[in-house]
Amino acid sequence: MxxxxxxxxxxxxxxxxxxxxxxxxxxxxxxxxxxxxxxxAAPDQPLADLSHYAPRRHARAADALLNGGGCESNRSFRYGAGVGDITGPALGEEQLGYADPAQVSQGIHTREHARAFAFSSQCGGRSGYAMLVNVDNALAFDSIKFGVMKKIADDTQDRLADYWTMDNVLISATHTHSSAGGQAHYDYVNLFALGFDQQAYGAVVDGIFQAIVQAHRNLMQATPGPIAIATRELLDTAVNRSPPAYAQDPEAERRAFVDTAGREVTTNRMMTLLKLKRDDGTPVGMINWYSVHGTSIGQTHKLLSGDNKGYAAQRFEHEFSRGVYADGAFVAGFFQSDEGDSSPNLFMMELPESVLHAHGGEGWDTRGGGRDDYESAMISGYKQYHHALALWDDADEKLHGEVKAIHIPIDMSKVVIEAPKTYPDALMPAVGAQRTCEPAFGVTFAAGAEDGRGPFSEEGAACPMSDDRLLPFITGYLQTTLGVLPDGALPSTLIEPVGCYNPAFALLGYACQQEKPILLPLAVAPAGLPLVLLQARTAPLQIVTLGNLAIISLPWEVTTMAGRRLREAVLDTLQDAGIDYAVIAGLSNSYVDYLTTREEYSVQNYEGGSNIYGPWSLDAVIQEMTRLASHLRDGSAAASPYADPRYRDHVPLLPFHLGLVVSDSRxxxxxxxxxxxxxxxxxxxxxxxxxxxxxxxxxxxxxxxxxxxxxxxxxxxxxxxxxxxxxxxxxxxxxxxxxxxxxxxxxxxxxxxxxxxxxxxxxxxxxxxxxxxxxxxxxxxxxxxxxxxxx
Structure with a gap:
């Protein structure tokens, strides 16, 4: 448009x-x-103060690392790249992301790929390896990683298990909402897919493994070379879709992120890019991290597609290898970052709720700036591609250090946060130790986000936390419930009294969810019966360092402010160990829904209702990720009192696709x-x-x-x-x-x-x-x- x-x-x-x-x-x-x-759409303005994203090198002596011995001054890395086709069933498979039972695959817009990047360093008598895999998929379930790791363990030709482990393999989803479902081993995700689909699962696991094999072989043949880094804001490409929740964050914290006109910057606009080009001039690949949802293409479309990041990757690769995938061809990875509240649909927030719920009407088709969804995806993808190309041309700073990786699975249902952080003007101050909860969805999970509304009428259904809010709560409930259903959607208040302070939920361990009206408990163990897990209790946390860049890998969709707090905490821990930069790699190695700040959680917008482990989830993640960073810094084994030593592949209750009939027509x-x-x-x-x-x-x-x-x-x-x-x-x-x-x-x-x-x-x-x-x-x-x- x-x-x-x-x-x-x-x-x-x-x-x-x-x-x-x-x-x-x-x-x-x-x-x-x-x-x-x-x-x-008044153009975004650059940030007035970019110090929050500046490298941390000021924390050390200016030349301490570059003139030091061992790995600190190392600027030589080996790397290789590879690609595999992960395109799922083009017919009869629910598409991931919107959880809309009517969005069932009917064809292909673009194929979907796994793009793998293998890295190694050898310095100071130490060797390190890391494999970063980017997949054109909505989500990267732990079922997928377990499947890939099994294929690695079974490999005898390349002896891949000698190099690649749960610790150093990172699998991250681009979050396109136009990929095949049925790939999870937890049943809530497969609900509308009518069960687990072995064909869809096999396609993504086999494609990732193919990409890893190709990247590994290219790595083994590679001559060392530098990794160049560049960072810069990309403007006019994302909008915060949950401003009422963001506004709950402390004012002092929000005022630290304003543009030159004094307006709050409510999404992470920084793109961080790695340029993989060897000393002999051979371009191998490119990786970048940028925060924007893969929702340019809406839930009314039924063709598999890479959405905006898929277009960006295609377009970038075409610059170098004419779009032909082969051993040694150029590979571009447009990785996802902290996109939890960041949408590509720049004009969506102007649309009335009736249009959002109907997924149609005036303005719906042009909410992303294009004449239709596919053009909107192309526009968003082109902006990312074009910005990445400019960063590629400008990248001249070389990463220095070594390649390391550390990983630990945390049981998120039982973490005690010893010292929750309280901000000066926080609406929800922490008093004493807090804890996480058994996983559960709130009512506003069913409301959906602005990118694709669900059956309930609105976001913001929160339980009252004090007596003075109780009477308005009851009054509002009666008015809404007894009135006409708005826009054909169920009022979210219909279920609030059931979900708020329900004694049954308290007995099941859900009382600590506080403002969240419980819609769906995800871990239930009725008396005398086995535990039923519809979603994981365990979240794999991982940090990978490529020289002085830390990649913070976690399985949530992280909101903007949550990402800022987490990035700062990890950098505070690692800056004295030579780490200057940090990026969030969200939607990695598993999927456990959303991660919000405590303040954002309190208003129960869609993201808060999808924060399944309760209000103090972010503080728990910061605590455990900081602990993990300390082990990485000190060279000690990963450890945590909340580690899950039995972390393993889950078995779905419904291990097959219900009602699937494959037959050729006459x-x-x-x-x-x-x-x-x-x-x-x-x-x-x-x-x-x-x-x-x-x-x-x-x-x-x-x-x-x-x-x-x-x-x-x-x-x-x-x-x-x-x-x-x-x-x-x-x-x-x-x-x-x-x-x-x-x-x-x-x-x-x-x-x-x-x-x-x-x-x-x-x-x-x-x-x-x-x-x-x-x-x-x-x-x-x-x-x-x-x-x-x-x-």
């Missing part, structure tokens, strides 16, 4: 990967609606799978201001017969001389594959190619391939069609 904001390419660009969805030739002028959007007499049922036109004229989409249909067998991992269901070919050259696959941003179930008729594959700007005129065709239920491959091709240049 906002052409000026994304640097759209004009017709005739030499780049085969372009930035505009729709128009094929020159970029037109902004229309009145687009100009209004630009005026509405074909008309004389027809075959792959036959074209709708040909493209013989000729298309490219224009300057209209969208051009070429489409075709084919008889199709069920996509679950073969996930086509490492391949493609579709191809767009251009004729070059007597040969055909592939110009697009189902991993291309501009193609879409949709499986059409024709209600008793013969099912079809709809292939659409939105012709991108800069496409060469010429002769083209579309191909489709698949596998029948008996394992027989098939394919089909359209008649050639002509694309004519702009007049």
């Amino acid at each position: 906002i052409a000026a904001a994304v640097g759209l390419a004009a017709c005739g660009s030499s780049s085969p990967s372009v930035h505009q969805a729709g128009a094929v030739c020159e970029v037109g002028q902004l229309d009145e609606t687009q100009m209004l959007a630009l005026k509405r 074909l008309p007499a004389g027809a075959a799978f792959g036959d074209v049922t709708q040909q493209p036109a013989a000729e298309y004229q490219m224009t300057r201001d209209e969208r051009l989409t070429v489409s075709a249909r084919f008889y199709s067998a069920h996509p679950r017969n073969d996930l086509m991992l490492g391949s493609s269901y579709l191809y767009v070919d251009r004729k070059v001389g007597d040969d055909w050259k592939v110009v697009a696959t189902d991993d291309d941003w501009w193609t879409r594959f949709t499986y059409l179930k024709n209600g008793g008729g013969s099912d079809e594959a709809l292939v659409e190619w939105q012709v991108p700007a800069g496409t060469e005129p010429g002769t083209y065709r579309i191909r489709y391939q698949g596998v029948t239920q008996d394992g027989t491959p098939y394919s089909g091709s359209t008649q050639p069609f002509a694309l004519k240049g702009c007049s």
Whole structure:
């Protein structure tokens, strides 16, 4: 929508990967609606004070490290990168993220990948290893890591277990909400997926393992080189979607983060980038961390997609390796950070609740700045790509130190916080020791966030904490419950009296949840019966250091202020050990929902209602992560009184997909799978201001017969001389594959190619391939069609 904001390419660009969805030739002028959007979105201003993000080197003598012996002055690392295809079932699988039972996969927008980066250092008589894996997935369950570690343990060809362990392997999700579900071993996550799906699980585990193998082999063959780092703010790309909760944080703390106009900066706008380029000039890969949800594409869409970070990675990789994945090819990892309250939908907060609940209406399709969700994802992804490219060009500071990793699983249901931190103007001061709780969701978990509302009507359903709030609470309950249901949604107060101060919940260990009205207990052990765990009690905490950068790995979606407090605490512990920088790697190694500050928890917005271990969760994590950092600093083994020595893979109660029927449709007499049922036109004229989409249909067998991992269901070919050259696959941003179930008729594959700007005129065709239920491959091709240049 906002052409000026994304640097759209004009017709005739030499780049085969372009930035505009729709128009094929020159970029037109902004229309009145687009100009209004630009005026509405006043540009972010740079921070007035960036000292919070400045390196900590001032805490030591200026040249103490660089002139010292051992590993302190080491600037030489080995690294390698690899990629694996993790695309899940394109049909019949609930998509992760929105927990919407109607959002079931029906095709592919882009394939999804695991991108692995292997690091090692050898200095001071010590060797260190770390494997950072970024996956185009909504979540990175511990079931996935356990599955990957089992494959590593079983490997005999490369002896991977000699190098890679639970301690030094970090698996982090980009958090796209358009990936396959059914991958968890805890049942609440699989609820709308109708159980565990072995095919979806196998795809992600196998793809990650493939990426790790490739990265490991490239590491073993690599010559040492430097790792350069750069950091800078990325503006106009994220908005805080939970301002009432953020406003509860102490004013003095919030005032420490303001822009040059004095406005509060309510999201983490810093991008931290690592440039992996060897001394001989060979570019190997790039890693960055930036905080923004993968929710540009909303829950009404049913195609698997990498969303905004998927586009950014594709676009960056295309700059170096033309998008072709092979051993030695350039790999770009757009890692997630503390994005718990950070949304890419910049105009969403202006929409009324009725539109948010309906997921439609005026403004919904353009809430991210594009004309539709896919263009919004491209705009957000392009901003991240473009900023990362600028940081790549500017990165010249070299990391120094060694590669180390430390990891410990913590039972989050029983942590005692010995000294909770109290801020001067805190609304919720700590009095004495506090503790965490058995995991439970609050009522506002079902309300959903602004990116995708749930069945309840609103956020902010909190239990009264004092007598003077009790009467208004009861009055409000009666008024809301007896009134008309707002916007077709259930009033959140309907269940508050049941969830607040319920003696049954107190007996089960949930009284310490305080303001949270309990909606769903996640750990229940009825008298005399085995414990039923719908969500994990154990959270794996991990710190990986690459030289003087610390990567704080944890399995939560961390809100902005929670991330600031955690980062500062770890840096305070590690700064004297040579650590200058720290980033949060959220959604890593498992998934245990949200991590908020105590103050944010008190108002029970969606994020607070999804903070499952209770109000003091962040303080518990800071305490245990600081303890872990101390062990890393001192070179001692990880230890904690709350460690879970029996941390292991959980067994789902429902270990299969209910009601899944995979069968090929019947074909008309004389027809075959792959036959074209709708040909493209013989000729298309490219224009300057209209969208051009070429489409075709084919008889199709069920996509679950073969996930086509490492391949493609579709191809767009251009004729070059007597040969055909592939110009697009189902991993291309501009193609879409949709499986059409024709209600008793013969099912079809709809292939659409939105012709991108800069496409060469010429002769083209579309191909489709698949596998029948008996394992027989098939394919089909359209008649050639002509694309004519702009007049």
